[in-house]
Amino acid sequence: MKKENSRGILMFxxxxxxxxxxxxxVANAKLIQKNxxxxxxxxxxxxxxxxxxxxxxxKKFIKDAINNIVVVEKDKxxxxxxxxxxxxxxxxAKYLPFYNVNRCDAYDISPxxxxxxxxxxxxxxxxxxxxxxxxxxxxxxxxxxxxxxxERKDKTLDRLYDMGITMYWATVVYFRKTEYVExxxxxVKHVRNNxxxxxxxYKWQGTLYRNDYSFSIAAHMISGFVDKGIPQLPTTLYKSxxxxxxxxxxxxxxxxxxxxxxxxxxxxxxxxxGNVDLHIMNKxxxxxxxxxxxxx
Amino acid sequence: MSTxxxxxxxxxxxxxxxxxxxxxxxxxxxxxxxxSINGGSFTIDLPxxxxxxxxxxxxxxxxxxxxxYNNPIKVELEKFYEEILSRYYEVTNDYYVEYEKLRKAxxxxxxxxxxxxxx
Numbered sequence: 001m002k003k004e005n006s007r008g009i010l011m012f013x014x015x016x017x018x019x020x021x022x023x024x025x026v027a028n029a030k031l032i033q034k035n036x037x038x039x040x041x042x043x044x045x046x047x048x049x050x051x052x053x054x055x056x057x058x059k060k061f062i063k064d065a066i067n068n069i070v071v072v073e074k075d076k077x078x079x080x081x082x083x084x085x086x087x088x089x090x091x092x093a094k095y096l097p098f099y100n101v102n103r104c105d106a107y108d109i110s111p112x113x114x115x116x117x118x119x120x121x122x123x124x125x126x127x128x129x130x131x132x133x134x135x136x137x138x139x140x141x142x143x144x145x146x147x148x149x150x151e152r153k154d155k156t157l158d159r160l161y162d163m164g165i166t167m168y169w170a171t172v173v174y175f176r177k178t179e180y181v182e183x184x185x186x187x188v189k190h191v192r193n194n195x196x197x198x199x200x201x202y203k204w205q206g207t208l209y210r211n212d213y214s215f216s217i218a219a220h221m222i223s224g225f226v227d228k229g230i231p232q233l234p235t236t237l238y239k240s241x242x243x244x245x246x247x248x249x250x251x252x253x254x255x256x257x258x259x260x261x262x263x264x265x266x267x268x269x270x271x272x273x274g275n276v277d278l279h280i281m282n283k284x285x286x287x288x289x290x291x292x293x294x295x296x
Numbered sequence: 297m298s299t300x301x302x303x304x305x306x307x308x309x310x311x312x313x314x315x316x317x318x319x320x321x322x323x324x325x326x327x328x329x330x331x332s333i334n335g336g337s338f339t340i341d342l343p344x345x346x347x348x349x350x351x352x353x354x355x356x357x358x359x360x361x362x363x364x365y366n367n368p369i370k371v372e373l374e375k376f377y378e379e380i381l382s383r384y385y386e387v388t389n390d391y392y393v394e395y396e397k398l399r400k401a402x403x404x405x406x407x408x409x410x411x412x413x414x415x
Contacts, residue, residue: 126327128327128330131330131331131332131337132332134335135332135335135336135337136335136336136365136367136369137365137367146323148316148320148323149316150315150316150319151312151315151316231365234330234332234337234364235327235330236323236326236327238323256408256410259316261312269309269312269313269316270313270404270408271313271316271317271320271408272317272320272408272409272410273320274324275324275327275328276320276323276324276327
């Protein structure tokens, strides 16, 4: 008889001065339990983020939501140098540290045979990701995404630069523990360790290190330097942007959002989003409504 | 601003909300019409349903189908067809009900199925 693979979800959560990523991970873990019916949840964090989480949420509450916490030390030099512009709608913007350096260690850290690596702010509002388990493809991630303000288009997010390779989103990655996937993550690490070399070669824009870049480059390399060589997930990646906001959570699988109008910045329409997973780029917005996800 | 102009702008806002909500409904339907079996993934659509029915009428029992990645997936036809057909009925019926509700909504809060306080 075939042995059942161990399966689980993996998230990374490192707070900065303003964004409580650990809280987001706990809130998302609650959604994962309810909508995906999965209890194997691993969160990789650092001592400070964990301590803050324990203080604000309580140890028992965290344990009920996350059954495996991996604590790692932060690379302080990287944290201080990787600054990203965070927006809380077009009305407020701030440069803050973006600590994402260890996502490429996901393969080594994951205790599962099959893992779905997700961003803490990729809200699980459906059971769609269950389609990935036991898949023929041992590694899947999306290059195609859909903005939930359907008439808004941003061509700059399609490639690393105008004439560069296709950009994969590291927001959701399904992988199995195989030699091929191990090699893929080794390449991601190589990009992380040599960012200037790969930046010159692949010409990504700006100074920020993003996992989307390193995963895209590794995908290109491991596919024999062929574009779009890694298959996409069987689900579409839906995204809201940091210029949008969340009005309310009305159920475990339904939220109401303010979406910024494309031709009228700072002006919004409302939308009800439900039963489809969603990446929320406005981190403050998720933190504001996290109370309702956590405690109902 | 004149009352007529205010009304026209309100209507424009309603139309944008309505169109976006329709797209959201389509996205949800599309996501629910995704079906995975034996390591492959399929989109339940009319070609897949008709092809499977055709194979069943041809007395086939076990067949190889190409999934969305063009990978060959072996399926037990009768069970597979039963499952995708029932999922298709369920999802499209829900789509119809929600679409009709949207079609009749003439105000933003009704499009979003909320009361006027936004609850």
